[in-house]
Amino acid sequence: MKRKLQLSKTKQRVVILLLGIAVAVFAFVCLFVGSSHMRLAECFAALMKRGTAAQVRIIWNIRIPRVLAAIIAGAGLSISGLIMQTDLNNPMASPSTLGVSNAAVFGANLSIIAFAGGFLDTGNHLSSYTVGANPYATSLMAFVFASLSILLILGLCRIRAFQPGVVVLAGIAIGSVWTAATTILQFYATDVGLSAAVVWTFGDLGRATYRTDLIMAAVVLAGLVYFSVMSWRFNALLSGDAAARSMGVAVDRLRFVSMLLASVITAVCVSFLGIIGFVGIICPHVTKRLLGQDHRVSIPASALSGSLLLLLADTASRSLGNGSALPVGAITSLLGAPFFLAIIFTRKGEHG
Helix, strand or coil: CHHHHHHHHHHHHHHHHHHHHHHHHHHHHHCCCCCCCCCHHHHHHHHCCCCCHHHHHHHHHHHHHHHHHHHHHHHHHHHHHHHHHHHHCCCCCCCCCCCHHHHHHHHHHHHHHHHCCCCCCCCCCHHHHHHHCCHHHHHHHHHHHHHHHHHHHHHHHHHHCCCHHHHHHHHHHHHHHHHHHHHHHHHCCCHHHHHHHHHHHECCHHHCCHHHHHHHHHHHHHHHHHHHHCHHHHHHHCCCHHHHHHCCCCHHHHHHHHHHHHHHHHHHHHHHHCECCCHHHHHHHHHHHHHCCCHHHHHHHHHHHHHHHHHHHHHHHHHHCCCCCCCHHHHHHHHHHHHHHHHHHHHHHHHC
8 A cells, every 4th residue: 555655646746747847848839839930040049139129029028928928827727727626516617617707808898898999988990999998907907807706706605605506606697697798888889899809808828928927927826825735625625514624624714715816816817818718627627637636736737737738729829820829718618618528428427
């Protein structure tokens, strides 16, 4: 038994090490892929700041912030999904379960349609939109509404008793309200405002900057540290609420704080990059299949696998775009939808 346990721990360390190496390798590869068709030698020269001004700008101001955003957001969305699945005891739970993405979309639409390019300010003129639009204002509105949605759902659950099923149902209900409000807002939008709002919803790493990367990194790192410190409590939660309480875990408080933090991580990533779906479902499931349920291992492994998935998706989006990068959210959704169906049918087979 002892030898088997040692082999298991060795396997876990090897898998985490390989994931870390894969993230580093693909982050480097990602720097040399893009729509500018720069040659390998030119990319290396620009990386050393020896190329032309345009080439140096492409590498340092566009591609490096984009790669950092993929690493940070991928890790954040993945660990958020893992924690939500544990908290709600629901393998289908993900950052979208609480309607966080729906609320962020409404906030962004309100900012774009109502205040920049829409019916309240600049009218149906593209030049007016480009003057009035403020990406940070849009991100701030998206974050504010996502945070309000989280607090509203968790507040309702505190009134009713913090049960996982109640959280999911409240999330679905509130998410539907945000979707309806977004539809009404878009109905009254001008062509320019509507197109700008729709483009924002595409998950796009190209809008990342060093400043947005720093903000996302601070929030994701804080969440990662908190979840890692609380990993044994999440392990206890897997045994059921009664067993966790007998081990001294404050179950309701743990659920409330961890769900709030996981949702804030999602809100920050979504507010800057748009909707990037399925990362919070795919990566935690693959990690748990490979390494088991121990959160001391699954948390860092999920973070690394999320970063790797988003790097791969971003590389694919820039390779397939034929001169322009496809929205990375579309790539993750194409990967995630069949994976989601596979989970459903696999679980059905296990019980049947």
